[in-house]
Amino acid sequence: ETGVTQTPRHLVMGMTNKKSLKCEQHLGHNAMYWYKQSAKKPLELMFVYSLEERVENNSVPSRFSPECPNSSHLFLHLHTLQPEDSALYLCASSQELQSSYNSPLHFGNGTRLTVT
């Protein structure tokens, strides 16, 4: 148990589907993040939320839509994805915003997404 729980673990979806990824952190952290990990590429930051407010959108296409209803939950809504969006999507949290403090990220196990 990492303290950050992601569901589902695996997801296969067609290009016309709509699905959502869910993340929940049980650590009492104030900041949450979505990262994308593709094969042979560095982890890419997608979105950052601090106290439920989005503070960073790293030029992510609009087919990815985040939602943070409270400081413990984070969603990533997916629609009309492309095959190149297939990747491991990792949620993370930190005590404070990574940009402001030396606060390590705690990662979830990720959702392995395959777009067909």
Added chain:
Amino acid sequence: EDKVVQSPLSLVVHEGDTVTLNCSYEVTNFRSLLWYKQEKKAPTFLFMLTSSGIEKKSGRLSSILDKKELFSILNITATQTGDSAIYLCASGGGADGLTFGKGTHLIIQP
């Protein structure tokens, strides 16, 4: 643009060997350098380094930072098969948050 470069990208050694993983960084707003271990899914936190020359140690793992030369190393002594993983280095912490390297894929053969 912030950059973190790790080397080697992959490494295969025998159990009992000592390995050194490298990480160089060029970031606009340095706050810390972090090492993570990623086995199957979730990267797990190993070390956070903020000061030059001070070694951090945890069991057989140790790490040190050189802020003048902009690099860090991660040492693993007496390696075990359970050390097989991808080791990620990350730095930054400014407005763009952390920048990650591609990782070093370490395989320990029995």
